[in-house]
Amino acid sequence: MVSINYDILPDLLKLNFNSDIHRVIIQQRRRLVVHIRKEALLEIANYFLDELSYRFIIATGMVCDNGYEIVYHFSDDTNGYVVNLMTELDEKKPEIESLANLINAANWIEREIHELFGIKFINHPNLTKLISEGNWKDDEFPYARKKG
Amino acid sequence: MSTKTVIPIGPYHPLQEEPELFKLYCEGEIVQDIEWETGYNHRGIEKINESKTFDQVFFVVERVCGICSTSHPFAYANAMEELAKAEVPDRAKYIRSIIGELERLHSHLLWVGLAGHFLGYNTVFMWSWKYREIILDLFEKITGNRNNYAMFRIGGVRRDIPNAQIPDIKNVLDTLKPKIDLLTGAVMDDPVIHARTKKVGILSKEDIINYGAVGPTARASGIAIDVRKDDPYAAYPLVNWKVITSEGCDVFAKAEVRLLELYESVSIIDQCLDKMMTLKEGDIFIPVKNIPEGMSFGRAEAPRGEVFHFIKSDGSNSPVRHKIRAPSYVNIATFKKSCVGQTIADATIILAAVDPCYCCTERMAFAYDYFTRRKIMNGLDLIKISHQKTNDLKMKM
Numbered sequence: 001m002v003s004i005n006y007d008i009l010p011d012l013l014k015l016n017f018n019s020d021i022h023r024v025i026i027q028q029r030r031r032l033v034v035h036i037r038k039e040a041l042l043e044i045a046n047y048f049l050d051e052l053s054y055r056f057i058i059a060t061g062m063v064c065d066n067g068y069e070i071v072y073h074f075s076d077d078t079n080g081y082v083v084n085l086m087t088e089l090d091e092k093k094p095e096i097e098s099l100a101n102l103i104n105a106a107n108w109i110e111r112e113i114h115e116l117f118g119i120k121f122i123n124h125p126n127l128t129k130l131i132s133e134g135n136w137k138d139d140e141f142p143y144a145r146k147k148g
Numbered sequence: 149m150s151t152k153t154v155i156p157i158g159p160y161h162p163l164q165e166e167p168e169l170f171k172l173y174c175e176g177e178i179v180q181d182i183e184w185e186t187g188y189n190h191r192g193i194e195k196i197n198e199s200k201t202f203d204q205v206f207f208v209v210e211r212v213c214g215i216c217s218t219s220h221p222f223a224y225a226n227a228m229e230e231l232a233k234a235e236v237p238d239r240a241k242y243i244r245s246i247i248g249e250l251e252r253l254h255s256h257l258l259w260v261g262l263a264g265h266f267l268g269y270n271t272v273f274m275w276s277w278k279y280r281e282i283i284l285d286l287f288e289k290i291t292g293n294r295n296n297y298a299m300f301r302i303g304g305v306r307r308d309i310p311n312a313q314i315p316d317i318k319n320v321l322d323t324l325k326p327k328i329d330l331l332t333g334a335v336m337d338d339p340v341i342h343a344r345t346k347k348v349g350i351l352s353k354e355d356i357i358n359y360g361a362v363g364p365t366a367r368a369s370g371i372a373i374d375v376r377k378d379d380p381y382a383a384y385p386l387v388n389w390k391v392i393t394s395e396g397c398d399v400f401a402k403a404e405v406r407l408l409e410l411y412e413s414v415s416i417i418d419q420c421l422d423k424m425m426t427l428k429e430g431d432i433f434i435p436v437k438n439i440p441e442g443m444s445f446g447r448a449e450a451p452r453g454e455v456f457h458f459i460k461s462d463g464s465n466s467p468v469r470h471k472i473r474a475p476s477y478v479n480i481a482t483f484k485k486s487c488v489g490q491t492i493a494d495a496t497i498i499l500a501a502v503d504p505c506y507c508c509t510e511r512m513a514f515a516y517d518y519f520t521r522r523k524i525m526n527g528l529d530l531i532k533i534s535h536q537k538t539n540d541l542k543m544k545m
Contacts, residue, residue, distance in 0.1 A: 028230045030379060031445050055373070056360045058478075060458050060471040073445065073456065080379030082445045105360030105478055108186075131190045143195065 006032070006081060017044055030081045033071075038087040041072075042097045048074050048083065049103055056105045057082070061113035063145045067091030068119055072099070089119060091145055098124035116143040152180075155492065155530070170483065170499070177491045182484050197470040202228060202302060202439055205467065209457075210296050212472060215258065218251045219450030220472065221300040223457040226381050227446025228302045231461060232436045238383075239427045240304035242420040245383035247291070247299050248448070249413040249420075253324075254283040255451035256406045256413075259503045260331060263403060266496045267344050268535035272334055279327045286320055289313070304433025311429055314421050321414055328414070332407045343541050345400035349486040349498035352397060359485065360478045363453020364409070365502050367393045368401035375449040387419040399501040406503075439465070450475055452503050476504050493537040496530055 010024035013034060020040035025033045036044055048054040057073040072085040089096060098121035099106035110121045111130040118141035121127055136142055155172040173181040193212060197205045209220040222244065229236060236244075257280040264272025284294045290309055291297035299305050309317070335341055351361070356369045366373050374391045376384040392408045394401035441463035448455045453475030460469040479502040487498050 027443055027445075031230070033443065055357070057454070057456050058471065058473040060469065062460065062469045071443075071458065073458065075378075075454075077373045077378045080375075082379075082447070084443075084445065103360065104358045104481065108477065108481060131186060133185060 006030075009083075013044075016047065020044065027084075030079070031084070032081065033084045033086055035086050038089060038096050041085065041087060042099070042102065044085060045072065045074075045099055046102060048085075052076065054083065056099070056103045059099075059106065059109045059113065061117045061119060061143070063117070063143070064088065067145065068094045068117060070096065070113065070119070094118065095120035095122055097122050098127075100124050115141065117141055118144045155495075172487070172492065172495060174492055177493065179487050179490055179492065179495055182487055184480075184483075186480075194470050194472060197467055199466065201465045202461075202467065205470065206300055207298065209472065210298065212474060213450075214295060215255050216251060216450040216452065216455070217296045218247050218299065219448050219455045220457070220474075222248055222382070222448035223446040223455040224459075225300050225302060225446070226448060227444040227457045227459045228439065229436075230446065231442055231444035231459065232302065232439055234303050234434060234436045236304050236382075237431045237434060238386075239308070239424060239429075240432045241383040241386070242424045242427070243305045243309055243432065244300070245387070246309070246417050246420050247297060247305075248382065249416045250283055250287060250290075252413045252451045253410060254280050254287075255503075256410055257283065257331075259406055259451075259500075260335065260403070263399075263497065263500050264335075266500050266531060266534055267341065268538035269334075269338075269341070272331065275327075275334075276331055279324065279331070282320060282324055282327075286317060290317070301433060302439075303436040306433075308430055308432050309421075309424065311425055314425060318418065318421055321417060325411075325414060328407075328410045332410075335403055335407060339545055340538055340541050341403075342400065343545075344494075344538055345398060345403060345497065346396070347398055348494050349399045349490065349501055350397050351482055351486050355482060355485045359482045361453070361482050361502075362475050362478060363450070364402055364405045365453065365479045365482065367391065368405045369397045370395040373454075375447045375454050379447055381448065383420055383423075384416070386423065387416055389416050389419075399497055402501045439463070452476055453479060476502070480504050491537075492530065493533045496534050 009032065013021050013024060017040060020037045022035040022037065027033050049056065054074040054076055057075050059073065060071045062069045066088060068089040068091070070087055070089065074083045076083065087096065096119065098110055100110055101123060108130055110124055111127060113119050114121060114127055115129045115132050153174045155174060169185040171183045172179050193208055197208055200208060205224060206221050209224050210217045212220045257276045261273040261276035264270065264276065287297060288294050291299050291307060299307060351365070351369050353369050353371060356366045356371050362373065370393055372391050372393045377391050389412045392405050392412060394404050396404065439461050441461055444459045446457040455475060456473040458471040459467050462468045482502060483499060487495055490498060
């Protein structure tokens, strides 16, 4: 486990990923939100998991003004920090690279977000329904953004 | 020609937070692969909460799981208080930790009983469920309810534990300690239990990290993660206790961790009660008027592991988005690793080892031939072959 100084994490991320990081917000005590470019997700997630030994907690899909947002929650178990990678997806083509090949813990939640919001996870090993089999048609997504 | 058999376990477990159907693909009696379907009891709680006020959400999240019905309100309260920047009074912190630890006691005792039952030790089952009653009676005394205690609110707790009641509670805990000794001795010293659970259902450190497993499942593989220590909340930083780990990685290690955690829980409750005696009665919450706009992330250590709640608020009186991650969501996925290559007789105890609230499974589990779809085994048969294996071992020893 690598213990890092959280005062320098925003600078560290800027240094490593430059324009892929839009902004870093210290939300509360031990809680950070990092807004990232969606194309850089895999690289940044890999940095947190591999180099900083973070644990993947879960991801949250949300509807926002311009489409969808996904928040990936990571935990630093050495000091209780929760770092959240937040990325925006376009309403017309909501898709993002899957983390399931990087970390198994992302497998189920990506399937869940897919079936609820209709967000496509590229290269997911098995993007089938997890929780709503038989409840909605394959192209109907219950939590998806209302059209119009 | 070898016959491939599919053994479905599930799907309906109304008492579990996440009912699921496990399909064990077996060749002979060895499990070759496993698939699952989940969501049979998906109640859309996250969506329901978007139409509830922040105060009402407590009663909904309390019903996510029947066994850890305080862990979800705990994590939710932690998230809301971070968002509202509310500092909970010390007395409320102690009461919260007492309720949380009593819950861990009754949940672990329930697990020990079920694990004993699956192995064919029905005496252990009877004992531990009998002693669990003591905890449930204590809950009734403190909160008025044996389950779903409705103790939490934003800014504190709803009911005080009067100082006059504290000696009685301590007496009850004192009577519980020898019972835990008895149970621990019965499990730790029995050669047959050793033979049935050691080197069974192995989960390496790498597996735990890869699947993101939490709680006793992770701690039994030598990974010392515990939200109570890592991200301290409530009264946990104010009392002395230690995180229990084991390097065994198998089912026995999971039992060991849970049994030793019983002692830690009793000690935490004891210390909290002592400290409450020095505090003013009635000082159990601070009023929180407004929830500001923003995001918040709350965690709590449930008996099965970390509970995670994410709240997004727009400044109104209900959440815009509320994400809940129960520990079983990540722990159950480890079954793919721990069960493959093991025998069907061990499958029940391996699944039970991650504590996915297993009591209803035996009514629903059945096996059928992969090709003819003819039922060949039901849940009781599965338990029976587990019992048979224990009996065979007893005969040999």
